Amino acid sequence: MSPELPRTVKAVDTAQLLELDAEAEECGLNRRHGVAWLSEYADRTAIHYLWPALVHRLEHRPEYSPHWRCMLLLTVRDGQQVFSLLDVLPASFDQLPETLDAASGTEIAHKLMHGRLPTQAEWAERNGA
Known part of the structure; x- marks a missing residue:
């Protein structure tokens, strides 16, 4: 039986986002940016948002399956918000505090969808990143 996908949006600061991305890289998860890329291009003062979109499995890495493939509303250094994906372990997602009210979470989910x-990737191509 698979764990139930949470239907909540979580806000993360850039330091938390870097930690989650590093964890994804360490675990060999597919959807990540690289800490160096995020350190250079993510807005360090922004709040970013994660919304689990699907349960993802890696048959060859059962110790990290399942995990959540999250939609990510990422604010980059020029202040623009872009869409991306980030794989997050369920325990790591659960440890993130709930800071958004229902209306804010719904608004962000709608923006992502x-x-x-x-x-x-489009932003990076346009900005030589």
Whole structure:
């Protein structure tokens, strides 16, 4: 039986985002940016948002399966918000504090689903990142 996917948006600061990305890299998870990239291009003063989108499994890495593939609303250094994905271990997601009220979470989820945001890759290509 698979753990239930949380239906909550969590806010993270850039330091927390770097930790989650480093954990994803250490575990060999596919959706990550690289701590060096995030350190250079993520807005250090911004709050970013994670929303679990699907349960992801790695048959060859059962110790990290399942994990959450999260939609990420990432604010980059020029202040623009972009869409990306980040794989997060369930325990790490659960440890993030709940800081958003229901209306704010719904607004961010809607923006991620329907906001026509540029992707992180599109932003990086346009900005030589």
